[in-house]
Amino acid sequence: MQRVPSLKLLMGFEAAARLGNFSRAADELHLSQSAISHQIQQLEEQLGQPLFRRIGRGVELTVAGEVLQRSVQRSMETLRSGLGRIATYLDPGLVVLVCxxxxxxxxxxxxxxxxxxxxxxxxxxxxxxxxxxxxxxxxxxxxxxxxxxxxxxxxxxxxxxxxxxxxxxxxxxxxxxxxxxxxxxxxxxxxxxxxxxxxxxxxxxxxxxxxxxxxxxxxxxxxxxxxxxxxxxxxxxxxxxxxxxxxxxxxxxxxxxxxxxxxxxxxxxxxxxxxxxxxxxxxxxxxxxxxxxxxxxxxxxx
CATH class of the missing domain: 3.40.190.290 (D-Maltodextrin-Binding Protein; domain 2)
Structure with a gap:
């Protein structure tokens, strides 16, 4: 079974894929551009194939990158939704009644x-x-x-x-x-x-x-x-x-x-x-x- 990359690597990839630029992804995640570049390199090495190709001052996804982006976006949305539900249960005024x-x-x-x-x-x-x-x-x-x-x-x-x-x-x-x-x-x-x-x-x-x-x-x-x-x-x-x-x-x-x-x-x-x-x-x-x-x-x- 293939090892699932860390969440940190996937978050860096998702931001870079969505924004089409490593610098803007770094700004969004409060990291340096070199840190984002290093995360993407690590991710590509783990997966054994390139995820981006350079175009001018930005990047675009390869076919493998597009497939991964769709999966990561769905997973991130599920994770955000779950965290939102957990936040609801932390409300000090919450009372659960079954009726x-x-x-x-x-x-x-x-x-x-x-x-x-x-x-x-x-x-x-x-x-x-x-x-x-x-x-x-x-x-x-x-x-x-x-x-x-x-x-x-x-x-x-x-x-x-x-x-x-x-x-x-x-x-x-x-x-x-x-x-x-x-x-x-x-x-x-x-x-x-x-x-x-x-x-x-x-x-x-x-x-x-x-x-x-x-x-x-x-x-x-x-x-x-x-x-x-x-x-x-x-x-x-x-x-x-x-x-x-x-x-x-x-x-x-x-x-x-x-x-x-x-x-x-x-x-x-x-x-x-x-x-x-x-x-x-x-x-x-x-x-x-x-x-x-x-x-x-x-x-x-x-």
């Missing part, structure tokens, strides 16, 4: 501006990769999930109590208010989450109270159900927390006298004891307070 996508989209995302006002130095890294559920304070600071992780050394608390509510776009709700409840199904249809049609807790309402409604669309992602309902395409049984941001904005209305069912309890987890950074604990406490406020604010038609 299911529907909950992040519908409940937490609308609250981020408020969170940033409380913690102006915070840089949240919000991930929906639920496979990354090991809290180690390096890759993950805290998680929100449907059950405790039962990982040793974690502080795990019940966080949010969800419920299923029947909602529709506020404009559609106003139209339905003008007709008897028994005739609502003549004026709109259902937007469904696929799993709700088979779940023991929610399937009965589709076979019972909502059975008269035409099925307008079925999705496998609550975010898509939410989007369709916001577009006025029908009514839907949604997680209260997924819909909460749109309810708060007045875009969605919880329909009175329609099914409401208890939902799951969401849990929040972080390392027990002192966290690696005060901002981690501050964000954790803020989330807990928001959870208590959300639970206290639940009420019929709210």
């Amino acid at each position: 299911p996508a529907p909950l992040l989209h519908g409940w937490l995302q609308p609250r981020l501006d408020q969170l940033r006002q409380v913690l102006p130095d915070l840089c949240p890294l919000l991930s929906t990769d639920e496979s990354a559920r090991y809290v180690d304070e390096i890759d993950v600071d805290m998680t929100i999930g449907a059950r405790p992780m039962q990982q040793a050394g974690l502080l795990e608390l019940p966080f949010l109590h969800d419920e299923w509510v029947t909602v529709c776009a506020t404009e559609l709700a106003a139209k339905l208010d003008r007709v008897p409840r028994a005739k609502h199904h003549l004026h709109t249809g259902l937007i469904c989450l696929e799993e709700n049609l088979t779940s023991e807790s929610t399937a009965p309402i589709f076979r019972g109270q909502l059975s008269a409604y035409r099925m307008n669309a079925i999705y496998d992602d609550q975010r898509l159900v939410l989007d369709a309902v916001l577009r006025g395409r029908g009514i839907a049984c949604l997680s209260r927390l997924v819909a909460q941001g749109s309810i708060d904005q007045g875009a969605l209305t919880i329909l009175a006298d329609y099914p409401r069912l208890p939902g799951m309890t969401w849990w929040i987890s972080r390392v027990a004891g002192m966290s690696r950074s005060p901002v981690v604990e501050q964000m954790f406490e803020w989330l807990l307070a928001q959870g208590k406020e959300a639970d206290a604010g639940r009420g019929p038609g709210a």
Whole structure:
């Protein structure tokens, strides 16, 4: 296997190839022209073929030099990108939170501006990769999930109590208010989450109270159900927390006298004891307070 030249030699080559001049490459790298010339000579000796040829006061690449330039430029770009990502992780305000996508989209995302006002130095890294559920304070600071992780050394608390509510776009709700409840199904249809049609807790309402409604669309992602309902395409049984941001904005209305069912309890987890950074604990406490406020604010038609 051929030995890979040192990064110093490749950086000198890349600058000379890009600028077409050893002197300008030396100036860019804060080296002498003789140092650049010596680096190029070393590189050519290692590779066993010339990379440049002289033209007037500058240089141009040989065929071998052109091939190497393309490879080095791609490698340098990959390296710069990686260093940039590392710099992000050095931000003292960084907090990594793993959270299911529907909950992040519908409940937490609308609250981020408020969170940033409380913690102006915070840089949240919000991930929906639920496979990354090991809290180690390096890759993950805290998680929100449907059950405790039962990982040793974690502080795990019940966080949010969800419920299923029947909602529709506020404009559609106003139209339905003008007709008897028994005739609502003549004026709109259902937007469904696929799993709700088979779940023991929610399937009965589709076979019972909502059975008269035409099925307008079925999705496998609550975010898509939410989007369709916001577009006025029908009514839907949604997680209260997924819909909460749109309810708060007045875009969605919880329909009175329609099914409401208890939902799951969401849990929040972080390392027990002192966290690696005060901002981690501050964000954790803020989330807990928001959870208590959300639970206290639940009420019929709210």
